[in-house]
Amino acid sequence: MVLVAPRPTRRQPWGVIVLLALAIACAGLSIWASQRKAAIQGPSTLGLLPDGAAWLLVDDALWGLDAAGHRLHRVPVGQTGLASAPAVLTYRRSTQELYAITRDGTRVAVLHPRTAQPIRTLALAWPPDLLGSLGGAVWLAVHDDGRMAVATGKGHTVVLFAPDGGFLQRTSPGRYRYTNELWWEGDALWTTDTNGHALVRLDGQTLAEQQRVALNDEDALRYTALAKAHPHAGVARTAPRATVARLDGRMDTGRVVHVWDDGREDSLDLGAGARPLELGWSNDTLFIVDGRDWRVRRFDSLNQPLPDFGDAQVRQDLADLHIARGRWDRTHHVSLWAAIGAALTGALWFAWFERRRLVSPEAALEVARFLGTPVLPRNAWLRRAAVVFAPLGALMLWMLLIRLVLSPAVMGLSTGRMTVMAALATSVTVAALLAWWGTWWLRRQARQEAAEAVLNVVPVRWLMRSDDWRRVAVPGEHVRETWLLRHLWRPRWLILTNQRLLVFTARARARRLVLEVPRREVVRVSLRERGTLRWWERLVCQAQLTGVMRIALRDGTVLEGGLSSWTLARRVQAQLILLKKPDHAPAASQPPQEAAG
Numbered sequence: 001m002v003l004v005a006p007r008p009t010r011r012q013p014w015g016v017i018v019l020l021a022l023a024i025a026c027a028g029l030s031i032w033a034s035q036r037k038a039a040i041q042g043p044s045t046l047g048l049l050p051d052g053a054a055w056l057l058v059d060d061a062l063w064g065l066d067a068a069g070h071r072l073h074r075v076p077v078g079q080t081g082l083a084s085a086p087a088v089l090t091y092r093r094s095t096q097e098l099y100a101i102t103r104d105g106t107r108v109a110v111l112h113p114r115t116a117q118p119i120r121t122l123a124l125a126w127p128p129d130l131l132g133s134l135g136g137a138v139w140l141a142v143h144d145d146g147r148m149a150v151a152t153g154k155g156h157t158v159v160l161f162a163p164d165g166g167f168l169q170r171t172s173p174g175r176y177r178y179t180n181e182l183w184w185e186g187d188a189l190w191t192t193d194t195n196g197h198a199l200v201r202l203d204g205q206t207l208a209e210q211q212r213v214a215l216n217d218e219d220a221l222r223y224t225a226l227a228k229a230h231p232h233a234g235v236a237r238t239a240p241r242a243t244v245a246r247l248d249g250r251m252d253t254g255r256v257v258h259v260w261d262d263g264r265e266d267s268l269d270l271g272a273g274a275r276p277l278e279l280g281w282s283n284d285t286l287f288i289v290d291g292r293d294w295r296v297r298r299f300d301s302l303n304q305p306l307p308d309f310g311d312a313q314v315r316q317d318l319a320d321l322h323i324a325r326g327r328w329d330r331t332h333h334v335s336l337w338a339a340i341g342a343a344l345t346g347a348l349w350f351a352w353f354e355r356r357r358l359v360s361p362e363a364a365l366e367v368a369r370f371l372g373t374p375v376l377p378r379n380a381w382l383r384r385a386a387v388v389f390a391p392l393g394a395l396m397l398w399m400l401l402i403r404l405v406l407s408p409a410v411m412g413l414s415t416g417r418m419t420v421m422a423a424l425a426t427s428v429t430v431a432a433l434l435a436w437w438g439t440w441w442l443r444r445q446a447r448q449e450a451a452e453a454v455l456n457v458v459p460v461r462w463l464m465r466s467d468d469w470r471r472v473a474v475p476g477e478h479v480r481e482t483w484l485l486r487h488l489w490r491p492r493w494l495i496l497t498n499q500r501l502l503v504f505t506a507r508a509r510a511r512r513l514v515l516e517v518p519r520r521e522v523v524r525v526s527l528r529e530r531g532t533l534r535w536w537e538r539l540v541c542q543a544q545l546t547g548v549m550r551i552a553l554r555d556g557t558v559l560e561g562g563l564s565s566w567t568l569a570r571r572v573q574a575q576l577i578l579l580k581k582p583d584h585a586p587a588a589s590q591p592p593q594e595a596a597g
Contacts, residue, residue, distance in 0.1 A: 019346030026339035030332050037328035040321055042294045046278040046287060047089025047098055049113055054287070054309070055089055055098065056296065058321070062086075062116050069310040073115065081109045081118030087138055094144040101150070105138040108148060108165070122165040124148075130155050130170075137225070139181045141189070143204070149189050151179045158182065158191050160207055169207045175200070180225040183242075185234065190242065192224045199227065199242060199259065213241060214263050221246045221254045230258060231281050231301065240266070243286060245276040256288060258303075268303050294322040370478045370498075372571050373460055374453045381453060388445050388454045391438030398434060402427045439545070443530075446546045447566045455564040459484050459493055468504060468511050469495060481572050485549060485561025486542040492561060496572060501551075503559065517553060524552040525573045527563075538562075551576070 045057035052067030062080065064073030077085050086100040086109075097119065098111040108122040126134070133155030141149045146163025156176045160169040177195035184190075187204040193212075201211035216222060224244055232239035240258035247254035253275050257265040268286075270276070275291035284301040287309060295318065296309035308315060376384065386393070445451040453460075459482040463469055469479065481496040484506055491506035492514075501522060503515035528548045530538055541548045543562035549569055551559040563569045 013350060016346045016350045019342045019349065023339045023342035023346065026335045026342060030335035030339060033328045033332040033335060037325055037332055040325040040328070041085075042291065042321055042325065043289050043296065043318060044277050044291075045086050045089050046280055046289050046296070047091065047100075048280045048282045048287060049091055049098075050093065050282070052282050052285070054282070055116060056289075057085055057089075058318070060085060063314070064114070064116065065310065065314065069314055071311075071314050075116040080111055080116050081121060083107075088140040090140055090142055092142045092144065092146070095146075099140060099142045099148070101138060101140040103135055103138055105134040105150060105152065108140065122148075124150065124161050124165045125167040126159070127167065127170060130157060130159065133157070137180055141182045141184050143184050143187075147204070149182055149184070149191075151182050151191060153178050153180055153194070158189070158202065158207060160189075160204075169205070171202070171207050175209065181227045183227065183229050185229055190227070190229065192227050192244075194224050197222055197224065199224075199244070213259065213261055215244075215246075215259060216263065216265055219246065221248055223247045223249060223251060223254075225251055226256075226276055226279050228280055231284055243279060243281065245279060247276070253292075256286075266303065268299055269305070270297070294318045370480060371460070371463075372481045373456050373568060375460065375464070376453050381457070384450065385454045388442070388451050391434060391441045395431065395434040395438060398427075398430055402431075442545050446564065449567045452565045452567050456483060456568055462493060462511065463495065466511070468513075469502075472502060472513050472516070473497075474499070480575060481568065483568055483572065484564065485559060486563070487561045488540045488542060490561075492559060494559070496575060501576070515557075519576065521554045522551060522576045523554050524550075525576045526550045526552075527566075527569055527573060549573075 039059070041059050043056055043058050047055040049055075054065045056063045056065060057077075060077050062073070062075045062077065063071050064075065066072055080086075080100065082100060082102055083104070084102045087103045088099075088101050090099050091097075091113065092099060096113055098113045098116070100109045100111055101107075106124060106126070108124060110119045110122065111117065112119060130152060133152045137151075137153030139151040139153075143149075147168070148161040148163070148165075149158060150161065151158045156173075156178060158171045158176070158179060159167070162168050176191070176193045178193075180192045180194050182189060182191040184204070185201075188210065189202040189204050189207070191200045191202060192198075193200050197215045197217040199213040199215065200209060201213075202208065203210055215224065223246065225247055226245035228243050230240040230243055233241050241261050242259050243256065244259050245254055245256050253273055255274065256268045256270060256276055256279060258268075259265055268288075270288070270290065273292050276288055277291040278287075278289040280287050285306065286299045286301075288297045288299070289295075290297050295315070298306040298309050300306060310318070446455060463479060463482045477497045477499050479495055479497050481494075483494055485492045485494060493504040493506040493511055495502040495504070496519075499519065501517050501519060502513060504511040504513050526549075528550070530543050530545070530547045533541070533543060533548060537543070537548065541560065541562040546563045546566060547569075548560060549563050549572070553559075
């Protein structure tokens with residue numbers, strides 16, 4: 001055996017290396033900027049007190065504002081006894097306490113209304129089948145007697161709990177197609193049927209349905225999430241029933257309307273692109289947290305706009321946070337596109353650099369003159385590849401169909417839960433069947449002689465289109481076979497000539513000769529089917545589709561790896577075992593074959 005010393009390194013495309021480093025740096029900057037952007041959430045949850053004071057969640061802290069909008073407190077969420085940011089803040093008048101619930105919905109924290117310091121924590125006794133529906137939209141309404149009603153958005157259920165958190169009652173299945181915010185009116189509980197486009201009144205003890213107010217379902221902004229009782233509801237006969245935010249299918253942008261019992265609506269002028277994140281009434285003033293420009297907007301009971309809530313410092317702080325998030329968002333996108341541009345430019349530059357090193361088509365055909373693997377014209381190779389990889393193409397088309405058809409339905413929330421679940425189950429089942437068919441088909445193709453030109457294309461292209469072989473060839477030497485021994489961390493490219501067995505490192509960018517031996521040094525070539533391999537052997541040798549070739553040399557060296565074609569493997573085995581002596585090219589030259597690509 002002859003160990004070959006590394007040859008002088010060829011000129012490197014330093015421009016490509018610089019562009020690759022730039023792409024990596026830009027990608028890192030994009031990720032970092034995205035994380036900084038995600039840390040700035042702005043205003044969201046709003047809890048109003050009877051005297052006009054408020055608690056406003058901004059990023060990871062609760063801002064305590066008095067009725068004039070001056071910030072009196074800034075309490076980090078961690079100091080409130082909550083594990084994460086509260087999804088709902090609601091006031092209980094009878095005990096003058098502030099109730100908070102997070103999106104996991106398992107506990108309710110009772111806070112002091114002036115300091116937001118924890119008073120006690122209530123564990124909710126959820127029915128076991130609803131625990132999996134927590135973690136999304138969760139809404140809380142507290143009765144003056146302490147009963148707590150909780151709506152689970154994706155659970156399609158409203159659950160009633162006792163003042164100590166014990167389970168009392170739940171709504172019957174099928175009543176809601178997603179349900180969001182809810183509120184108490186006396187001993188009745190008003191709830192929202194998001195995809196059913198209705199407000200539903202329930203009995204406060206049994207949760208039986210008492211009234212259903214159908215809402216307009218023709219507007220694009222029709223999905224109900226936020227809802228609060230109108231302060232004059234039940235007092236004036238002509239007063240609206242509730243103030244509701246009607247959002248788009250992504251529950252993002254929308255409008256705020258007053259709703260009457262007959263379904264009539266009266267919209268507030270929020271302007272195009274408004275993003276209502278929270279709303280609430282304090283006496284006759286409506287507060288709306290607008291996520292479009294991070295303002296807490298106010299309207300009177302006649303829909304007339306009032307000055308934004310918060311003093312100059314509070315408004316300036318919110319504006320600064322909005323600007324900072326926008327700056328990080330721009331940095332994220334600019335860096336991302338810069339990384340993509342640098343990577344594409346580097347790829348094109350590398351392709352140009354490699355093309356300059358390619359041999360001529362005539363020389364490529366001469367190399368493949370005695371090659372066992374057939375070299376097909378481009379069109380013939382593409383037709384054969386289409387047959388070999390037909391299941392993969394079918395799977396990709398199916399995934400594209402899912403993306404175009406199923407995803408809009410799910411994102412738009414325009415279908416029922418059972419329909420969505422059936423569609424998801426169907427898509428997963430078909431994808432699994434296509435994957436199984438593809439695995440079986442590729443294993444079958446690996447045994448077909450016609451598929452060898454497709455499955456063995458990588459080493460053949462390396463042989464014909466690079467100068468790796470020509471740099472080590474000796475006079476009178478001809479290539480008989482070339483193939484890959486696949487391995488998880490030591491893949492090898494092998495070339496069998498009429499005189500030697502050559503072993504290269506198998507890298508797409510550069511291949512280096514690491515071993516060359518005369519053919520007579522090969523003492524054994526064994527093939528093992530994938531069925532005889534242990535699972536870790538199939539993983540390490542990447543032999544999930546075929547099997548493993550093991551080549552033993554006279555000095556004890558062993559070359560082992562996965563195969564792509566059994567036809568090629570058996571031909572190589574026959575040549576190495578039966579024809580270990582150097583052979584010679586036939587005197588009459590064969591007609592050159594047309595190279596692929």
